Amino acid sequence: MARTPDQIAADEALTEAIQRVWHAYYCDADKGILLEYVVLARSRSFDEVGDALTAHALMPRDGDVPIDLMLGMTEYASTRLRKRIAEDEET
Numbered sequence: 001m002a003r004t005p006d007q008i009a010a011d012e013a014l015t016e017a018i019q020r021v022w023h024a025y026y027c028d029a030d031k032g033i034l035l036e037y038v039v040l041a042r043s044r045s046f047d048e049v050g051d052a053l054t055a056h057a058l059m060p061r062d063g064d065v066p067i068d069l070m071l072g073m074t075e076y077a078s079t080r081l082r083k084r085i086a087e088d089e090e091t
Contacts, residue, residue, distance in 0.1 A: 003063060011062045014039065036065045038073055 018037055039059040060070055
């Protein structure tokens with residue numbers, strides 16, 4: 001499915017933002033070439049009676065990162081987060 005001009009502009013802005021954040025947090029790391037990314041996001045809104053509504057979004061680079069790569073990247077991130085939690089609990 002072809003992306004709209006708004007989607008292309010948003011994807012380009014997101015890629016640029018990710019590159020800026022990467023540099024800001026990992027400025028000493030080899031920059032290499034940004035290949036793929038997946039952004040996970042959550043938003044909160046409320047319905048007409050005030051009940052909370054939560055939405056989740058999974059946004060791959062340019063809307064087109066293969067499922068196997070997205071799964072691998074998110075599983076890797078999950079593993080790293082679990083390790084970090086375990087290390088925090090030890091201290």
